[in-house]
Amino acid sequence: MDDHGQRGYALPMRMIHWLMAAIMLYVIVVGFLMGNGFKVGKHYDYHRASGFLLMLLVVVRLLIYRFTTPPSPLPVSMSTLQKRAAEAVHFLLYASLIIQPFLGWYATNAWGVKNIPFFFGWTLPQLVEKDRDLGNFLLEIHHYLGLFITALVVIHISAALMHHFAYKDNVLKRMMKT
Ligand code: HEM
Numbered sequence: 737m738d739d740h741g742q743r744g745y746a747l748p749m750r751m752i753h754w755l756m757a758a759i760m761l762y763v764i765v766v767g768f769l770m771g772n773g774f775k776v777g778k779h780y781d782y783h784r785a786s787g788f789l790l791m792l793l794v795v796v797r798l799l800i801y802r803f804t805t806p807p808s809p810l811p812v813s814m815s816t817l818q819k820r821a822a823e824a825v826h827f828l829l830y831a832s833l834i835i836q837p838f839l840g841w842y843a844t845n846a847w848g849v850k851n852i853p854f855f856f857g858w859t860l861p862q863l864v865e866k867d868r869d870l871g872n873f874l875l876e877i878h879h880y881l882g883l884f885i886t887a888l889v890v891i892h893i894s895a896a897l898m899h900h901f902a903y904k905d906n907v908l909k910r911m912m913k914t
């Protein structure tokens with residue numbers, strides 16, 4: 737399909753998408769190293785701080801989306817099912833960017849870490865008193881949700897690459913240029 741003249745995402749949307757994508761991939765990789773007994777040193781703190789940062793950036797992203805010109809509709813070559821599937825994955829990615837950091841934060845407090853370091857020497861407020869059993873339980877959910885989110889990200893990236901290389905439409909390009 738010829739998609740010339742189609743408008744992509746506005747520059748601020750593209751910037752925050754790729755910034756969050758990079759942070760997310762980092763958080764996932766470090767998360768799995770942590771969860772599998774690797775000594776990750778300062779990256780342990782960075783996992784928690786970056787995860788929390790993603791939660792804040794969701795708000796920034798929603799604001800940016802509100803105040804920038806949206807892209808043209810998805811290509812007409814996409815079926816309704818495909819469009820619904822893309823929307824569902826995007827929605828779940830947004831939801832996971834809020835739920836997963838919150839879960840990690842709550843679990844870490846419950847596990848017994850009072851002052852979770854953020855950047856600039858700040859610490860996250862304590863949400864809950866120490867309760868080891870609760871902490872372990874919530875970290876287990878954090879683990880399974882982490883696997884689910886990883887699957888979402890893999891689907892999302894695969895879909896973007898399929899659009900570009902198999903369908904040869906503008907879906908990946910609209911996240912690269914306006
Ligand atoms: C979008 C944000 C986040 C994602 C995608 C994420 C993902 C993950 C993943 C995949 C693991 C490995 C689980 C395993 O294999 O057992 C993990 C572990 C962990 N995460 Fe997160 N996480 C996020 C945010 C956070 C935050 C904000 C905190 C705390 C403030 C946190 C604290 C932890 C802890 C304590 C572990 C367990 C490490 C261990 O078992 O030794 N995470 N995370």
Ligand code: HEM
Pocket residue numbers: 749753756757758760761807822826827829830833889892893896897907908909910911
């Ligand atoms: C290198 C990996 C990635 C690629 C190639 C990629 C590609 C894309 C493309 C092409 C779109 C536009 C789809 C459309 O027009 O509807 C998009 C949208 C989106 N992406 Fe990604 N993405 C990547 C990583 C991520 C990650 C890690 C996240 C989650 C944190 C994410 C979250 C989203 C969301 C929520 C949208 C919907 C539009 C928006 O609200 O910004 N992406 N992505």
